[in-house]
Amino acid sequence: MLSKDIGIDLGTANVSIHVKGRGVVLDEPSVVAIESDSRRVLAVGEEAHRMVGRTPGNIVAIRPLKDGVIADFEITELMLKAFIERVGGRTWFSRPRILICAPTNITSVEQKAIREAAERSGAREVYLEEEPKAAAIGAGMDIFQPSGNMVVDIGGGTTDVAVLSMGDVVTASSIKVAGNRFDAEIMKYIKNKYKLLIGERTSEEIKLKIGTVYPEGRKESMDIRGRDMVTGLPITVNFRSAEVREALWDSVTAIIQGAKAVLERTPPELSADIIDRGVTLTGGGALLDGLDALMSEELRVPVIIAEDPMHCVVKGTGMMLDNLDKVSGKKLR
Numbered sequence: 355m356l357s358k359d360i361g362i363d364l365g366t367a368n369v370s371i372h373v374k375g376r377g378v379v380l381d382e383p384s385v386v387a388i389e390s391d392s393r394r395v396l397a398v399g400e401e402a403h404r405m406v407g408r409t410p411g412n413i414v415a416i417r418p419l420k421d422g423v424i425a426d427f428e429i430t431e432l433m434l435k436a437f438i439e440r441v442g443g444r445t446w447f448s449r450p451r452i453l454i455c456a457p458t459n460i461t462s463v464e465q466k467a468i469r470e471a472a473e474r475s476g477a478r479e480v481y482l483e484e485e486p487k488a489a490a491i492g493a494g495m496d497i498f499q500p501s502g503n504m505v506v507d508i509g510g511g512t513t514d515v516a517v518l519s520m521g522d523v524v525t526a527s528s529i530k531v532a533g534n535r536f537d538a539e540i541m542k543y544i545k546n547k548y549k550l551l552i553g554e555r556t557s558e559e560i561k562l563k564i565g566t567v568y569p570e571g572r573k574e575s576m577d578i579r580g581r582d583m584v585t586g587l588p589i590t591v592n593f594r595s596a597e598v599r600e601a602l603w604d605s606v607t608a609i610i611q612g613a614k615a616v617l618e619r620t621p622p623e624l625s626a627d628i629i630d631r632g633v634t635l636t637g638g639g640a641l642l643d644g645l646d647a648l649m650s651e652e653l654r655v656p657v658i659i660a661e662d663p664m665h666c667v668v669k670g671t672g673m674m675l676d677n678l679d680k681v682s683g684k685k686l687r
């Protein structure tokens with residue numbers, strides 16, 4: 355097999371891999387299940403995710419990336435290697451170039467760990483890129499012209515807001531409020547209001563099935579099961595979209611404030627472009643019902659959800675590998 359360029363979105367919630375000529379070939383949760391005493395890896399990705407909250411004492415399902423940082427880099431490395439091997443790693447005839455989008459604020463030690471993991475999986479050259487840039491390119495925005503483009507990438511651990519022009523980030527901010535925080539807030543709300551304990555998988559399911567952040571958004575409800583904190587017994591409660599909106603209010607306000615702060619720091623010429631073109635939402639959080647409408651009202655600019663928002667970053671990595679001369683992808687040594 356010939357050498358392939360590989361783009362990787364190493365996300366807090368999901369890892370996606372793009373292989374040149376084949377498109378997005380892997381998309382799995384960033385979860386690793388290990389045996390706690392021996393640290394032996396039992397499962398990686400989807401299979402490990404099914405174990406979250408359901409493991410016996412000697413097995414733990416770990417999310418090695420948390421809040422947009424690498425919480426456990428030994429496990430991150432094992433996970434990255436396992437995924438690269440899964441898409442053909444060791445069978446490559448010549449070693450591929452790999453471009454990785456990692457959380458925005460990782461340290462140089464973490465960058466080195468990522469590079470070594472990619473190299474050990476067979477990479478010839480390793481590049482690291484900023485997530486909002488890849489997200490914007492993957493969303494189809496032409497960021498190489500001298501005009502303002504604004505992207506808000508709402509992932510699992512972080513929301514990255516950036517204004518880009520001439521191929522680079524002009525103003526940006528990254529806040530640790532995104533999909534995982536939404537899930538945690540739903541859990542907290544249900545615990546306080548109903549004295550009901552639910553797991554993070556149930557909480558995410560509520561967000562996906564009936565969640566909304568807009569008053570004129572979804573109006574649905576679902577039965578949720580969990581453990582009654584008072585009696586300790588399993589119970590069922592009917593939960594409504596409007597309650598999800600209440601639970602998520604503070605988090606969504608923080609994201610909107612983050613976007614406003616970036617707009618306030620943006621040079622006026624670029625702001626004028628953003629008024630015309632609007633703000634593009636990427637990442638899984640972009641799919642939260644009513645978020646686009648609410649942001650549009652608050653920021654007073656059009657807000658557009660990118661096509662296939664969860665794959666913008668990984669698609670962007672593929673496009674950047676095709677144009678390495680244009681982008682400033684940082685080559686790791």
Ligand SMILES: Nc1ncnc2c1ncn2[C@@H]1O[C@H](COP(=O)(O)OP(=O)(O)OP(=O)(O)O)[C@@H](O)[C@H]1O
Nearest residue numbers: 365366367368509510511512533637638639641642
């Ligand atoms: N339809 C949906 N509505 C609301 N949230 C959704 C939807 N689909 C996915 N999500 C959320 O999107 C998040 C994952 O998004 P994504 O894969 O873009 O994150 P990531 O790249 O792994 O994270 P990060 O960029 O922070 O490292 C999860 O929290 C998930 O619950």
